[in-house]
Amino acid sequence: MDGRTHARFFMCVENPLTVHDRASISWGMISLSAQDALELPVDELALHVLQDFVESNEWNSYNYSLRYSRDEAYRNNGAAVQAMAEAVQWLLSHGMLATKPGDSNPQSVFVTRRGHEAIKQGIATVRSVNRLQGSLHPLIETKARRQFLLGEYENAIFVSMKAVEVRVRQLAGFGDDMFGTDLMTKAFRQGGPLADLTAPPGEIVGTMMLFQGAYAVLRNPSGHREVSFDDVTEASEAVMTASLLMRMLDKIERRLGT
Known part of the structure; x- marks a missing residue:
């Protein structure tokens, strides 16, 4: 062309x-x-x-x-x-x-x-919306999809990561006084209630850092100040990151159940 x-x-x-x-x-x-x-x-x-x-x-x-x-x-x-x-x-x-x-x-x-x-x-928004349809974890879709379709990208990301935080707290058995990156650290660190004791130490640390980093970058800023996501593609991928974390928690829940 x-x-x-x-x-x-x-x-x-x-x-x-x-x-x-x-x-x-x-x-x-x-x-x-x-x-x-x-x-x-x-x-x-x-x-x-x-x-x-x-x-x-x-x-x-x-x-x-x-x-x-x-x-x-x-x-x-x-x-x-x-x-x-x-x-x-x-x-x-x-x-x-x-x-x-x-x-x-x-x-x-x-x-x-x-x-x-x-x-x-435009094409970027169309692609981002299509990316979220039918592929999000159910617990994320119910929280975030409507906000995203309305163009409320910051709210969509905020509620997605909040849903992850709530589920980590529930699976780990912590009270409401445990939150934020401290919650992720204590839940996933070596010996923590959500850590996989059969996994190599590096993988345990990596999982902990993944949850810590996602929370710190995607959830924390929106909770303390106005954050603007001008890039719709970035916003959709942030929501999908929360969806990925929720699917990892599905596996953790199944492991804990056995």
Whole structure:
């Protein structure tokens, strides 16, 4: 993809323009070559297609794909036409396009609320939200997913790490007066109630330091001052770190149970 096409794509996805600004720009997938369509990751291609649906007031998913099978730039490249169909299907499967209610044509679609939000938010946010769907530990998902979807990233991280802290305290049998990095140290140190006595000493120390560090970096700052996570990818990975710690606690609970 050349630099101008790449820049035009990200203008439409990352920074939606005003109607006045848009009038001077050539919108539509026709601005991308067939090779460009093949090289774009399917989610990026899908967001461009989604913007195209909005701009062209397209309502039929079959006709949309058919346009490219008949277009001179695409019709001799079946793989590129298939890439367009894949992008449309990706949008449908991710709830950004949906079948029009009450329409007898099963190919009749509309851009959903989530689709319009995706255009505003851009590819980084879309990827971060998708990363969290269906992969978070249940105890983290119930605490953090809603806040994350609302864009409250700091709160999502705070409640995720707080859930980890509460579970460590419960599994270790400590009272509420034990908290923070001191809790992690006493719970996971050599001889601590959550330490694996069969593990090598280095692994015991490493596990303790992992919980200590995650708490100190992700939980402590939010508890004492305003913290801003401007990078949505970093925020999603912080929540996933809490999810990983919770899965480690699942194993520890099973070990303690035996």
